[in-house]
Amino acid sequence: MNLNETIEDIILDQDKRGMLALRPHLPDDYCSLAAQFIIDHPGHVIIVTGFYVVMAGKPETDGPPGAIAIGEALKSLGRPVTYVSDVYTVPVLQQYANGSDVIEFPVDGVVASKKHAKAILEQVKPSLLISIERCGRTREDTYLNMRYVDISAHTARLDYLFDSEIPSVGIGDGGNEIGMGNLADIIPTVDSLPDYPAVNQVDRLVIASVSNWGGYGLVAALSQITSKNLLPSVESETAMLRGMVDSGVVDGTTGEAVPTVDNFSAEENGALLARLQQAINRKRS
Numbered sequence: 368m369n370l371n372e373t374i375e376d377i378i379l380d381q382d383k384r385g386m387l388a389l390r391p392h393l394p395d396d397y398c399s400l401a402a403q404f405i406i407d408h409p410g411h412v413i414i415v416t417g418f419y420v421v422m423a424g425k426p427e428t429d430g431p432p433g434a435i436a437i438g439e440a441l442k443s444l445g446r447p448v449t450y451v452s453d454v455y456t457v458p459v460l461q462q463y464a465n466g467s468d469v470i471e472f473p474v475d476g477v478v479a480s481k482k483h484a485k486a487i488l489e490q491v492k493p494s495l496l497i498s499i500e501r502c503g504r505t506r507e508d509t510y511l512n513m514r515y516v517d518i519s520a521h522t523a524r525l526d527y528l529f530d531s532e533i534p535s536v537g538i539g540d541g542g543n544e545i546g547m548g549n550l551a552d553i554i555p556t557v558d559s560l561p562d563y564p565a566v567n568q569v570d571r572l573v574i575a576s577v578s579n580w581g582g583y584g585l586v587a588a589l590s591q592i593t594s595k596n597l598l599p600s601v602e603s604e605t606a607m608l609r610g611m612v613d614s615g616v617v618d619g620t621t622g623e624a625v626p627t628v629d630n631f632s633a634e635e636n637g638a639l640l641a642r643l644q645q646a647i648n649r650k651r652s
Contacts, residue, residue: 372646374394374398377643378580378583381576382576384513384542385559386541387557389553389554389560392550396572397454398570398584399591400401400420401571402588402589402592403608411447411491411492411495412441412448412497413451413491413493415434415499415545416433417431417551423623427618428611428616428618428626429540429628432611433580434497435460435465435515436586438467438623440598442465449491450469452525453471454473454474454523458628461614462510463607465497470490478525480524496536497538498545499537499578500579503543503548505563507552507563509583513541517540526554527562529569536571536575536585537571538565538578540576543564545565546573547572549568555587564623577629580636586599590647601637604636608624612624612626
């Protein structure tokens with residue numbers, strides 16, 4: 368165990384896609400800065416997630432667990448939370464929203480989607496938007512997965528919520544997610560990352576080897592700032608992952624209905640959570 372490893376070190380460990388190449392273009396403590404940004408913008412929070420997996424016709428395991436972890440942490444701090452997703456992911460979020468509202472954003476055209484975004488923002492009146500593992504549009508106005516497959520027909524334009532002036536945080540692990548527009552000039556220069564990244568920008572960007580890990584890192588950073596342990600337990604997170612798979616969620620890299628996230632096992636996921644827990648404890652001592 369490295370006693371000096373930071374939250375950012377932990378969530379970028381075992382990088383398989385080249386996200387480490389983006390780290391020099393962000394502040395060293397980007398995750399802690401995002402957590403402080405959340406604290407600095409009190410009030411209602413909208414969290415968006417859900418990524419369509421073409422080979423399975425279902426949403427992936429990366430995103431919803433991290434979204435729920437962030438949502439539960441914020442609620443522990445007294446913040447109202449509303450989740451927004453599409454027809455594919457809403458049923459999964461509803462099972463784990465723990466009393467929070469879950470809004471379905473229709474898969475629709477440009478004009479209608481702008482109206483949907485405006486209506487949701489007027490209804491919820493959020494002070495902050497958070498996206499975790501949610502596909503954002505490219506400069507060609509398409510939604511692409513990591514294999515350059517166009518998934519626009521199955522992707523609700525949730526990124527239109529982020530075209531507003533509302534403060535925002537984005538979490539991603541591949542370059543095609545909401546928020547990656549912050550590094551849109553850098554991403555195509557990395558061989559393993561998309562030539563056509565998402566263009567949506569956010570106020571604070573969190574990168575990770577797996578987006579769920581970025582969500583856990585954000586919760587760990589919130590824990591350090593507030594001196595409250597807000598991280599979910601390894602046991603509860605593993606149980607939720609298995610439950611989501613039973614509900615039809617699949618691994619985004621394999622398309623298989625197994626309790627893995629981007630081909631990382633539940634055990635590897637749990638080990639990372641344990642390391643983040645140790646990072647919180649070190650900060651306290």
